Amino acid sequence: MDFKEELIKKSTLINEEIKKYLKREDCPERVLNEAMEYSLMAGGKRIRPVLIMAAYELFKDDVQEVFPFAVAMEMVHTFSLIHDDLPGIDNDDYRRGKLTNHKKFNEATAILAGDSLLNYAYNILIKNIINSNSNSERKMEALKELSNGIDRMIAGEYIDTEYEGKEISSQYLEYMHENKTGALITASVRIGALLAGASLEDLNKLTIYSERIGLAFQIRDDILSEIGDSKILGKPVGNDKERGKCTYTTKYGLETAQKMLNEITNEAVNIMDSYEKGAFLKELALYIANRNK
Amino acid sequence: MDFKEELIKKSTLINEEIKKYLKREDCPERVLNEAMEYSLMAGGKRIRPVLIMAAYELFKDDVQEVFPFAVAMEMVHTFSLIHDDLPGIDNDDYRRGKLTNHKKFNEATAILAGDSLLNYAYNILIKNIINSNSNSERKMEALKELSNGIDRMIAGEYIDTEYEGKEISSQYLEYMHENKTGALITASVRIGALLAGASLEDLNKLTIYSERIGLAFQIRDDILSEIGDSKILGKPVGNDKERGKCTYTTKYGLETAQKMLNEITNEAVNIMDSYEKGAFLKELALYIANRNK
Numbered sequence: 001m002d003f004k005e006e007l008i009k010k011s012t013l014i015n016e017e018i019k020k021y022l023k024r025e026d027c028p029e030r031v032l033n034e035a036m037e038y039s040l041m042a043g044g045k046r047i048r049p050v051l052i053m054a055a056y057e058l059f060k061d062d063v064q065e066v067f068p069f070a071v072a073m074e075m076v077h078t079f080s081l082i083h084d085d086l087p088g089i090d091n092d093d094y095r096r097g098k099l100t101n102h103k104k105f106n107e108a109t110a111i112l113a114g115d116s117l118l119n120y121a122y123n124i125l126i127k128n129i130i131n132s133n134s135n136s137e138r139k140m141e142a143l144k145e146l147s148n149g150i151d152r153m154i155a156g157e158y159i160d161t162e163y164e165g166k167e168i169s170s171q172y173l174e175y176m177h178e179n180k181t182g183a184l185i186t187a188s189v190r191i192g193a194l195l196a197g198a199s200l201e202d203l204n205k206l207t208i209y210s211e212r213i214g215l216a217f218q219i220r221d222d223i224l225s226e227i228g229d230s231k232i233l234g235k236p237v238g239n240d241k242e243r244g245k246c247t248y249t250t251k252y253g254l255e256t257a258q259k260m261l262n263e264i265t266n267e268a269v270n271i272m273d274s275y276e277k278g279a280f281l282k283e284l285a286l287y288i289a290n291r292n293k
Numbered sequence: 294m295d296f297k298e299e300l301i302k303k304s305t306l307i308n309e310e311i312k313k314y315l316k317r318e319d320c321p322e323r324v325l326n327e328a329m330e331y332s333l334m335a336g337g338k339r340i341r342p343v344l345i346m347a348a349y350e351l352f353k354d355d356v357q358e359v360f361p362f363a364v365a366m367e368m369v370h371t372f373s374l375i376h377d378d379l380p381g382i383d384n385d386d387y388r389r390g391k392l393t394n395h396k397k398f399n400e401a402t403a404i405l406a407g408d409s410l411l412n413y414a415y416n417i418l419i420k421n422i423i424n425s426n427s428n429s430e431r432k433m434e435a436l437k438e439l440s441n442g443i444d445r446m447i448a449g450e451y452i453d454t455e456y457e458g459k460e461i462s463s464q465y466l467e468y469m470h471e472n473k474t475g476a477l478i479t480a481s482v483r484i485g486a487l488l489a490g491a492s493l494e495d496l497n498k499l500t501i502y503s504e505r506i507g508l509a510f511q512i513r514d515d516i517l518s519e520i521g522d523s524k525i526l527g528k529p530v531g532n533d534k535e536r537g538k539c540t541y542t543t544k545y546g547l548e549t550a551q552k553m554l555n556e557i558t559n560e561a562v563n564i565m566d567s568y569e570k571g572a573f574l575k576e577l578a579l580y581i582a583n584r585n586k
C-alpha cells in the first residue's frame with residue numbers, strides 16, 4: 001500500500017460524495033448555500049472522514065456504507081471552523097490560504113452557514129437511517145457518538161476562548177484539547193468501527209489509538225503554528241505567544257512538545273501493528289506527526 | 294376548559310421537564326452551560342412545546358411521551374434567538390426585558406451556547422430514541438420533521454438579514470416568514486401529531502392550521518413591534534421602519550395587516566372546530582392573534 005496514494009484516493013472519494021449533497025437550486029437563500037459550499041470545498045484534508053472509512057475497513061470492505069457519516073462529519077468540522085474564525089471568537093481573516101467565511105461573505109451569513117452545516121449533518125444522517133433497511137441500531141449508535149463528540153468539541157472550543165490570554169493548568173490544557181480537537185477524531189474512529197460492528201474490545205483499542213492521534217494532531221498543529229511555513233500553512237505563523245494563546249509549545253517549549261509527539265505517535269503505531277489491515281492507520285499516525293500543513 | 298389555566302399548566306410542565314436537562318456539574322465549561330441555561334430559562338412563552346403537547350392530545354392522552362421533543366424544540370428555539378440577537382445579525386441588547394446572551398456573557402460564549410443548544414436538542418432525542426422500546430419509527434419521523442424545520446428556519450433567518458434595509462417582494466416576504474417563524478411552528482404541530490400516529494388526512498389538516506397560526510404569530514409580532522407597549526414587550530417599539538426592516542406592517546400598513554390577521558385566524562379556528570378535543574388549539578389561535586407580548 002502506498003499511503004499517500006491511498007489517502008488521495010480516499011479523500012477524492014469523499015469529495016465526490018460531498019458534492020452530491022451541495023444545494024444548488026436557485027432559491028431566495030441561494031447565497032447561504034454558496035457560503036456553506038465555499039467553506040466545505042475550501043481544500044480541507046478530510047482527515048475525519050478518512051478516519052471513518054479506514055476504521056471501518058479494518059473490519060469490513062463495503063466502505064460506501066459509511067459515506068453519509070463521512071460527509072456529515074466533514075460538515076460538522078466545517079461548521080466548527082466557520083464559527084471559530086468569527087470576529088467574536090478567533091477573528092481570523094484567512095484559513096487554508098483563502099478568506100474566511102465571514103470575510104468572503106459577511107458575519108451574519110457566516111454564523112448562519114455554520115448553523116446550517118451543523119443541522120445539515122444531522123439531516124443527512126436521519127434521512128439515511130430512516131431510508132436504510134439494515135443496521136439501523138448500529139447507525140443510531142454512530143449518530144449518538146457523533147452528537148456526543150460535537151458536544152465535547154464545543155465545550156473544548158469554549159475553554160479555548162475562555163482561557164485566551166490567561167494562565168491555564170496542564171490539566172485544563174489537556175482537557176481542552178481532548179475536547180476541542182480530540183472529540184471529533186475519536187468520534188470518527190469509533191463511528192467507523194461501530195458501523196462495522198466491531199467488538200467492545202476493538203472499540204476500546206481504537207479509542208486509545210484515536211486519543212493518541214488526536215493529541216498528536218494538536219501538538220503538531222501547535223508546533224506548526226510556531227515554526228511552520230506560513231505559505232504552506234496558508235495562515236500567519238508564530239503569533240500564538242503574542243496572542244497569549246496557551247498551546248503545547250507555548251506551555252512546554254518546542255523540544256518537550258516534540259518529545260511528547262514522538263511518544264504518543266509510537267503508542268498509536270503499536271496499536272495498529274496488531275491489526276492485519278492496520279497499515280493505513282499506522283501510516284496515518286506517522287503522517288499526522290510529520291505533516292507540514 | 295379554561296384556556297389560560299391550561300396554557301400555564303402546560304408551560305409549567307415543560308419548564309419542569311427542561312430543568313431536568315440543565316447541566317450543572319462543576320466542569321471547565323461551567324459558564325458555557327450557565328449561558329445555555331440563562332437563555333433557556335429567560336421566560337419564553339413555550340408556545341412551540343405547548344403546540345407539540347396539544348397536537349398530540351388531539352389523538353392521545355399519555356402526553357409525557359412527547360416531553361423529550363418538547364424540551365428539544367425549546368432548545369432549538371432558544372438557539373435561534375441567541376444567534377439572531379448577536380452583533381453580527383440583529384445586534385439586540387435586550388430580549389424579554391433581560392440582557393441578551395452576548396451582553397450578559399460575551400460574544401464567543403453566546404455563539405457557542407447557541408451551537409451547543411442546537412446540538413443538545415439532537416443529543417436528547419437521539420438518546421431518547423435509542424433508549425425507548427416503542428414507536429421508534431414514529432420518533433425518527435418526528436426527528437426528521439424537526440431537522441427539516443430547523444433547516445427552513447435558518448434559511449428564513451438568512452433571508453431576513455439579507456433583505457434588511459432593502460426592498461423585498463411580497464412573495465419573498467411571505468417565503469421568509471413561512472420559513473423563519475412558520476417552519477418550527479409547523480414542525481411542532483406535526484411532531485405532536487406524528488408521535489400520536491395521526492392519519493395523513495389529519496396531518497394535512499393540522500399542517501394548514503399550523504401555517505395559519507404561524508403567519509398569524511408573525512403578523513401579530515409585527516403589529517406589536519409597531520404599536521405594542523415596550524414595557525410589556527420588554528423591548529423597544531416602533532423602530533422597524535427606521536431600521537428598514539420589512540414587516541407586514543411596514544409593507545401593508547397597520548390596517549391591512551390587522552385584516553389579514555383576522556382572516557387567517559378564522560381559518561385556523563374553523564379547522565379546530567372539526568376536532569372533538571380541539572378547544573385548546575382553537576383558543577390558542579385566538580390567543581396568538583390577540584396577545585400583547
